[in-house]
Amino acid sequence: MRKESVEFNGINLEPMEYGHDDHLDAVLYSEKEDPVEQEIRAVLRSRYWLLRFPQHLESEFTALYIPRAIQLFHFRSPLLFLLFLIENIGIYQVLPAEITQYYFSLNAWTGIMIVIASVLSYLPQLSRWYEWYIGVGGVVAIAVSTATANIGGGDSVILTYAGTMYIVVVLYSFVCLRFRAAMIVGWMGGIFGIILAHLLGHPMNWKLYNLTYTMTSILGMCLAYALDRQERTNFLQACLLRHSVDKGQKLAQQLNTLSRQDGLTGLANRRHLDEVLRHEWNRALRQQLPLTLMIIDVDFFKRYNDRWGHLAGDECLQQIATLIASFAKRSGELASRYGGEEFVLLFPSMAEQEAAQQAERLLSGIKKLGLPNPEEDHSFVTVSIGVAVCLPSADVSVARLLRQADVALYHAKENGRNRYAFFNDAMLNKDGVDLTRA
Structure with a gap:
């Protein structure tokens, strides 16, 4: 039976003039997925609820994710500092005069952490430590905000606790920390904040604390989880697409070679x-x-x-x-x-x-x-x-x-x-x- 010609990526593959070319058939008609593609599809099917890939995929995901997170932080850090200034200007308007200096001497550490993290993000040799220095800055910012939230009393309390909510939201959604890192930083900041408030002798308004910090943290965790999972899904789909493109290019090269090569001898046809x-x-x-x-x-x-x-x-x-x-x-x-x-x-x-x-x-x-x-x-x-x-x-x-x-x-x-x-x-x-x- 005469085999029809096949066209692939602009290469017209005519029937072999002498004999049957099993090599060409193997390239054209093989539908078996390779191990890499099988593994990626298996991970996609597993739903990765724990937000963890096999080690080599996790390493590749991290290697792609961190540079993009740093790039986004370069753009967002000035906005963070601007929001920090606007928030503190509002607090200054309602804060009792006798504690203004004391409050801002503590709260200034949040601004300092933003500046330090921004500077460190521009040092390529520290890229691998991005989540660590952002995490340290986040713990300090949440701890200071929690410890100082109730010292003013009166109308200022609403704004100071709102400031804590602002920091928590930023931590979970604005600085591109992955879910696990954001969750650890968020809760460590809250715990250290309670300890710091106790050491400084500041009272805790537990009702406001739970309504602001605790509820915002739970909401932030849900948001961070969804964002992290979506990032991982996008990564796996991009891997599949890249792998398919690479496989297509390799197949095109093989077909180009086979279209010019005699199947029996390997010489030019x-x-x-x-x-x-x-x-x-x-x-x-x-x-x-x-x-x-x-x-x-x-x-x-x-x-x-x-x-x-x-x-x-x-x-x-x-x-x-x-x-x-x-x-x-x-x-x-x-x-x-x-x-x-x-x-x-x-x-x-x-x-x-x-x-x-x-x-x-x-x-x-x-x-x-x-x-x-x-x-x-x-x-x-x-x-x-x-x-x-x-x-x-x-x-x-x-x-x-x-x-x-x-x-x-x-x-x-x-x-x-x-x-x-x-x-x-x-x-x-x-x-x-x-x-x-x-």
């Missing part, structure tokens, strides 16, 4: 040969440099297949192809499977003398392989080589060069095989071949 040959022909035409083309045919290969079977025949072609590939090392040189048991070697900028040396080396290399073939006169596998060397011009075409090499190959076979022959005009006179139409 006919399509790739045509592309490279046109390119090198045009380059040789511009630079007026010679171009050498060799067509190599395995002698009596049908007999070899009939005697040893197709699997042995494939192995024979693979070994010969490996040897032929070793001859195409320089830029522009190409080893290609031309069809069946025929191969092509393309040598840019190679004149006839060097081409003869290469052909002799190739014949010698085939002999050294020692592939047994009792049906052949030499008892081992041999090849015949047709060589065409030309200087490209407007009157000569790529097709003519191929035809010349083919005619030379015919003469090598006619004269006993296991040899090479260069194309010359005498071959035209002998065979009456018209190359002007090629």
Whole structure:
């Protein structure tokens, strides 16, 4: 059954000319997810209620999250300081004059913490400690705010406790601490605040404290949990997308390689040969440099297949192809499977003398392989080589060069095989071949 052509990322994959390409099928039709994708999908399905990934994913998430958190804090820290000033201006308006200096001498530490955290966030070497220094600043700010919330009495108490609510909201939603860090900092700040108030002899208004700090902390925890979980979901989805893109690019590269590669031998296929040959022909035409083309045919290969079977025949072609590939090392040189048991070697900028040396080396290399073939006169596998060397011009075409090499190959076979022959005009006179139409 003829296989339809496939188009992928602009690459048109025609049916293989010889045999069935299992490698291409494996790339095109495999639907099995790789382990990385399976793991990410498993984590997504688990819902990660505890907000914790496997260690390597957690490390990757942290490495992406912290720089973005710092970038946001750079933008938000001036706003935090501005809100802090506005809040304290309001408190100053209602605070009894006799305790104003004392109150602000303590509460100033909140502003100092904002400034210090802002400065530290601009030091790249401290990036990994971002949640730590923000956490320390948050504990100090909440503790000071809690300890001083009830010292003024009267109308000022409402504003000071509102200030505590402001700090808690900022901690849970504005400075980009992840849920666990924000929760630890929030409750540690509250506990230290109660202890500090006791040490300073400040009374605690437990009703206001619970209505402001405690309730705001619970609300903040819910908000921080939702934000953290959403960040993690976005991260996993981005991982899947990035992985899919990477896999698609890798697949495109594999398909591009397979579309240019012979499935059995790994050499360039006919399509790739045509592309490279046109390119090198045009380059040789511009630079007026010679171009050498060799067509190599395995002698009596049908007999070899009939005697040893197709699997042995494939192995024979693979070994010969490996040897032929070793001859195409320089830029522009190409080893290609031309069809069946025929191969092509393309040598840019190679004149006839060097081409003869290469052909002799190739014949010698085939002999050294020692592939047994009792049906052949030499008892081992041999090849015949047709060589065409030309200087490209407007009157000569790529097709003519191929035809010349083919005619030379015919003469090598006619004269006993296991040899090479260069194309010359005498071959035209002998065979009456018209190359002007090629």
